[in-house]
Amino acid sequence: MNDMDSRPYFFVSHSSVPISQDETQANSLLHRIYHDLLSRVIQFMVETASPPVGFIEWRDRSTMPPPSEVVQAVMSCRVLVPLYSKRYFEDRRCAAEWSLFQRRVEEVDARHSVTAPIVPAIWTPVDVAEIPEEASAIPFDPIEFGSAYAEHGLYGLASIERFRPEYLNTLDILAKRIVDIGSRVELPRGRNTFTDDVSATFSGPAGRFPLRIIISAWTSENLPEGRDHRPYGTSPLQWNPYHPNSTKSIGESAAHLVRNLGYDARLVSLDDTTFNGLLAENVPEGPGLLILDPTMLSDPDTAARVRAFDELRRPWIRVMIPMGVRGTSASDNLEHLQGHIESMLSRRSREDRLSVKEALSGIPTVEAFEAILPRLVEIASRQYLRARTTALPEPGRASSRVRLPRPALFDNGRGGEENNERP
Template sequence: MDLEAAGAQGDEPRPYFFLSYAHTPRNDPKDKDPNLWVERFFRDLCAHVLQLTSLPAGVPAGFLDQQMQPGEGWQERLSESLAYCKVFVPLYSPRYFLSEQCGREWYAFSSRAVHYQAARSNGGQMSGIVPALWVPVPPGQLPQPAERLQFNHAAFGEEYADEGFYGLIKLRYLRDQYERAVYLLAKRIVKVAEQSRMPEGDPQQDYAAVPSAFGPPGRARQMEISVLACSRSDLPPGRAPDCYGPAQRDWNPYHPKSSRPLADHAVDLVRNLDYQVRVGEFEAESERLLGTERPQGPGLLLLDRWALDSPRRQELLRRLSENSRPWISVMVPWNRDDPDSGHREADLRAVLEGVLESGPATEFGHRSHSGGVPTLEAFSQELPGAVKAAERHYAAHAETFPPAGSSGAMPRLLIDGVGYGTSNSAPPVTGTDHDTGDPGDGDAPEGEDPADDREP
């Protein structure tokens, strides 16, 4: 078995799997920590993984944030564990998909899978994610990244699919079903780890800047990705065909390090931000995208500077700038390792800056730095900000649909509360009270074990 994730001798221990879960708060500070049950489940799962693998002594089977010590840099530790673990295990519950922290953990790991897919020349997609039910979640409440996994929870037992691990661990008569489900989950983790062989991520990533993979509850968000690039049939003089295909959307500027079109890579990243994605070619869709009507959704334009050798494409980009479409973010990949880049970089950059800056200096959306995005890793880091900017500008410009009928009088703040009348101004506030209490998770009282509290 590949023990690369265990690290070389002298390295920090690297977990085999990462358990991601939403903390349950105490109802009362005197209550026992409700997350002790998650810790109990984690210990049982680790014990099985250790038996099913040849992990050496001292290497943790899994990572759980309750293991971190006081004073330890939690962001650094999380980044390292998410970069090195072989498998990501999200523990589903109604709280999980409302948690910003859990969404960041999901996105940080799933980005590794997207980059892995870009480097592979063949084979199907492998996410490296093995979901587990703590409390069953209705399918309609799952965000897009979780809905696409298509995991059959009933394979671990009907009782598990109905109750989740929390129900199995709390009910005595389901003890056997609990043991079986934990063991089958451990086998699944080991199987996925051996099949995927996920490469390491970046342990130095800025965890605070990682976006969440979960959007707001409700209707799925939409994002349109457009490509303005050359194809092999219309390359400018002196441009090699290695990065191109029959269609514009086949453009792969980071060849040979990437084996797939950039649009496909962008689609996977945007889907991991909980969007439904449509992909098209900007030139073919230009009349709709550059029309005068209100926007139908936010967009992301992937621009090939080499395409600007065409006066028509220059004109399309100039119209985008002059008509002020800030809800369409523009990203400009420019691979400096490409042997053709050096002798044309200066003049193509000048053309790009000329057409993008031709519009009124009023409102601009996201634009890549004039030097372009040099690597696939840099592209992946910039994309969440570009998506967020497009969404923000779209919300500011999209058509709204207020409810029919009169809105009535606006409420006013009165001295005695909120009302619809008129009143003198409220007295000035002389002080503020800040709730600084943090229920936290705390430590279990010494000597207590979750098993002692098992309910009949």
């Protein structure tokens, strides 16, 4: 057996939560998920699997420094598989394992452009704004696995029987990605000792993402005759669709919620400059929300803009349509407005996510708006993160293995609710 055969194909990095005395490892949820994933990795591997294919530590992980066998595994594995949760990014052992593995990547990347062979999995949902700077460059978009995985993580999918198909599909995708990137990139072994300069903490979030809140609404100056002027002001940013039940403009309400979610809210109106910027934005400047007055769709210029926007792939900009107190004209009829929305936003109307459908069907109250917005922000942020990072090749696509030289450093002798088991 050669050097490459004796190394783990993947290393599962997970945070430590004490398991009660009457529970056995064989019955733990993490144990089942790991072995289900392991069996799929073995099935997708082209080469004959030689043990150990996977590595995970089952005993108490609260001790520092890590045991020698853990250091040896993380410094020799092909792929790191961190199980993201809020607890993961607060765990000293997880930070140390990430730091050890990342050192191997950085040493090679100094000589060659290398995609870090890291395949994150979600244990329990984590907001993009909470992901540390170290992890922010790793391709990560759980939505592409399906909305159930994004909303519940592996822990939720494995715990709820009705999510069994989604659970199996998620493991298939993860296994294919582990095999795909592990077959393309081979990092040389690192040093099998733990030194004091290895970071045992994550640095914290990379900083507040700017999140644009784009308002498209009438003003008191261009409002069509016969419409109630009270929800409108001299700027689209003053639009208050929930007047008189709310005293705040919709932009002000949205900005307050966005800041509480950890983002830097930036309010703009959908003028020609903003719209042309969206058309040219192939690389995202940041996630965003387009908050649209549905009665604006009767305006030919606005209708043309909205239809053109819908035809673009800008998934990091999510659309919200407040529909508060309506007038008595035929154009304010609910069915009429919803027909306009489906016509102008036909592509987005076909999305199957419940939160997206609710946002496009006309949000009736400010309370509903406040409930839906955080879910839209999460989707926009994940799509933004996915678009701005280097996407992995499609699973299963043929690719040649990149065998990297051994850096001198390695020759000189020198990742819903938290659960009660393990993340």
